[in-house]
Amino acid sequence: MPTLTNEEQEFMDSPITPEEIDAVLKNLKPHKAPGPDGFTAEFYKKFKEPLMPYMTRLFNDIIKGGPIPKTWTHSKIVSIPKPLKDSLKVESYRPISLINQDYKIFTSILANRLKIFLHKLIAPDQTGFVPGRNITDPIRKLLNLIEHSKATKLPLTIMSLDILKAFDCLEWKYILA
Numbered sequence: 001m002p003t004l005t006n007e008e009q010e011f012m013d014s015p016i017t018p019e020e021i022d023a024v025l026k027n028l029k030p031h032k033a034p035g036p037d038g039f040t041a042e043f044y045k046k047f048k049e050p051l052m053p054y055m056t057r058l059f060n061d062i063i064k065g066g067p068i069p070k071t072w073t074h075s076k077i078v079s080i081p082k083p084l085k086d087s088l089k090v091e092s093y094r095p096i097s098l099i100n101q102d103y104k105i106f107t108s109i110l111a112n113r114l115k116i117f118l119h120k121l122i123a124p125d126q127t128g129f130v131p132g133r134n135i136t137d138p139i140r141k142l143l144n145l146i147e148h149s150k151a152t153k154l155p156l157t158i159m160s161l162d163i164l165k166a167f168d169c170l171e172w173k174y175i176l177a
Contacts, residue, residue: 016059024108035100072103
């Protein structure tokens with residue numbers, strides 16, 4: 001299992017800077033529903049100057065092992081309709097959890113830091129959701145294998161696994177095996 005070096009771990013654990021908070025605030029999407037506390041992205045953007053010292057201190061206390069705010073353990077669950085589905089059927093809706101913006105800001109900072117090392121931590125064959133990797137790469141690889149098999153007349157066996165909703169009932173170790 002790949003791991004981070006000591007220096008990389010130190011970077012991940014280093015104090016959060018106001019610049020990191022500001023970068024995340026700039027990327028918060030406007031007009032999104034707030035979490036249970038009612039504060040929107042627009043609120044944090046508008047009042048970033050007076051809030052910055054408090055957010056910086058809170059986030060760094062958490063990085064040092066301090067407790068997370070109790071409000072971060074709450075979410076508001078709402079159902080939203082799936083596009084082009086019959087609104088009278090329950091399966092036409094999906095639940096989403098609305099979390100507080102301060103929690104989103106904190107986790108976005110950690111995600112931004114982690115993105116730097118994803119290529120090292122995630123297997124090269126996993127292409128989804130990794131910057132610099134294209135989800136179509138496995139398809140291209142498969143087409144290359146088929147062409148190679150045809151050209152060399154070597155037998156080729158291909159197995160396709162449909163794992164739709166498999167996560168509801170299968171353990172990851174079986175899917176990844």
